[in-house]
Amino acid sequence: MLAGVSLGSLAWARLNLSAVEIERGARVDSLQVGQIFEETLTLNNKSIFPKLWVEVRDRSNLPGHRTSCVMSLTSHQRKSWRVRTVCRQRGVYKLGPVVMVTGDPFGLFRFWRRKPQQHEVLVYPPLLDLGAFGLPSTELSGGAQVRSRSFNLTPNAVGIREYIAGDPYNRIHWPASARQQRLMVKEFELDPTSDLWIVLDMEMAVQFGNPVAVPQIPKPHDGEKPNPRASQDYIGDTLGQPVYLPPSTEEYSVAIAASLAGRLLADKRAVGLIAWGQHHEVINVDRGSRQLLRILRTLAPLRATGRSPVEEVIAAESVRFARGSTVIVVTSNVDDKWARSLGALTQRGIKASAVIVEPATFVKPNEHQPPSSMLVVGTLAAANVPSYLVKHGAPINVALAQGLGGVKVIR
Structure with a gap:
């Protein structure tokens, strides 16, 4: 009788993992620190036999991204769950592989199947709002391409004005000075x-x-x-x-x-x-x-x-x-x-x-x-x-x- 129970448990465990597939999909594959990464996973039972329990073990290395779970499936049932994770660390991360584990009701046998497919997620550093920032x-x-005067010489001369004490001599516009009978200097735009x-x-x-x-x-x-x-x-x-x-x-x-x-x-x-x-x-x-x-x-x-x-x-x-x-x-x-x-x-x-x-x-x-x-x-x-x-x-x-x-x- 013990041999019969063992054989039945073995067959149950093998059958429990047959025709079970897992799918995963994400809305985006690149985002910034502070943003939310959202992923949907679906467990699909393609057989007529119900699955008493199937454990999903996710080997993803995205920090804080926990998708592992245990669930049961009826005949031809699909179950989906959504995971939302706040990205806290920049880097290149892998989603997957996934390991599916199941066994018999008595805990005598366990079987697992590994889905090796991996997807890459790129987490960029944050782009902070620097609204008050300005270069000295x-x-x-x-x-920037704006009409503002520059103290430095640039290729963009935009006009002339009267000389003020302290203006560099190389800014003096001699033809204009001769016409105006007073010293005139060139003004420049920011380049x-x-x-x-x-x-x-x-x-x-x-x-x-x-x-x-x-x-x-x-x-x-x-x-x-x-x-x-x-x-x-x-x-x-x-x-x-x-x-x-x-x-x-x-x-x-x-x-x-x-x-x-x-x-x-x-x-x-x-x-x-x-x-x-x-x-x-x-x-x-x-x-x-x-x-x-x-x-x-x-x-x-x-x-x-x-x-x-x-x-x-x-x-x-x-x-x-x-x-x-x-x-x-x-x-x-x-x-x-x-x-x-x-x-x-x-x-x-x-x-x-x-x-x-x-x-x-x-x-x-x-x-x-x-x-x-x-x-x-x-x-x-x-x-x-x-x-x-x-x-x-x-x-x-x-x-x-x-x-x-x-x-x-x-x-």
């Missing part, structure tokens, strides 16, 4: 064609914090609705929704670079990206939505595993910076060597700016404390290079709206 006026030899380079520091040695930590998101307390922007990990909004990042200089730096690129490309600037992480990534300057997509696709899998200090990156890539172009460095390095390198670029007619992610705000009190950023901020100020200081616990858009050193900001 001392930084620009070019800009909309100048290049803008974002140099993202991905050196491993200068990163602090935990890039894979789970961000703290406010939860309801005593029935009260939480303030979604009260968390220390709140960094700003994208599409009107709050965005949270783990306390990591790497994640903050990437989000800043992506958001700057998005904002500047929206202003019709020509933007390029340099980042030496696990690979030496260089995206030549270009305009438009396709350029933004190229930058986001590069930043999504980028990791701070580089070995080269940012001053070496600047030196190696400086041949790309034409006179009149602008360089923005995003870094958590508080050694002032790179600040001196950036200051040297200004001697070549290259405009520069720096976004410093303050590393001391990303470590706990009982951990090793990195040096203060005041030295590098002072070196930049001495070289007349505008800088911004971003700290953990403060929204990024607020920090980027406040340039250090009292530099006038163009918005």
Whole structure:
């Protein structure tokens, strides 16, 4: 009798997995941190025999995406379930493979079948709303295509005016001065064609914090609705929704670079990206939505595993910076060597700016404390290079709206 039960249980278990298929489908395969990824899975029993229980084990590696379940199916029944996951970490993730497991009612036998198909999901860094952000006026030899005067010489002369004490002599328009019997100088428009380079520091040695930590998101307390922007990990909004990042200089730096690129490309600037992480990534300057997509696709899998200090990156890539172009460095390095390198670029007619992610705000009190950023901020100020200081616990858009050193900001 025991042999009969065993044989019956074996046959039951085998039959329970036969003619069962699983399908999965997602609305999109690329989205930003902070957005919701939605996927529908369907279990289909194609046989006339009911399935007492079938367990679905999903091997996807998208953080927080839990689709595994156990369900029963009647004859020719289809069951679907929808999973919605808030994307918290950028990267390239795999959906699948899926393993289906079943067995007999007595628990004597188990069988499983693996569906090896995988789908890729790309999670971009967030594009924060930088509504109050503006580049310092001392930084620009070019800009958006607007009718505003530039202190710098550009190819776009738009008129003449009377000489004012302090005007450069090379601006004097001698034929007009002769006609008017007084000194007249040329006025110039901002050049909309100048290049803008974002140099993202991905050196491993200068990163602090935990890039894979789970961000703290406010939860309801005593029935009260939480303030979604009260968390220390709140960094700003994208599409009107709050965005949270783990306390990591790497994640903050990437989000800043992506958001700057998005904002500047929206202003019709020509933007390029340099980042030496696990690979030496260089995206030549270009305009438009396709350029933004190229930058986001590069930043999504980028990791701070580089070995080269940012001053070496600047030196190696400086041949790309034409006179009149602008360089923005995003870094958590508080050694002032790179600040001196950036200051040297200004001697070549290259405009520069720096976004410093303050590393001391990303470590706990009982951990090793990195040096203060005041030295590098002072070196930049001495070289007349505008800088911004971003700290953990403060929204990024607020920090980027406040340039250090009292530099006038163009918005």
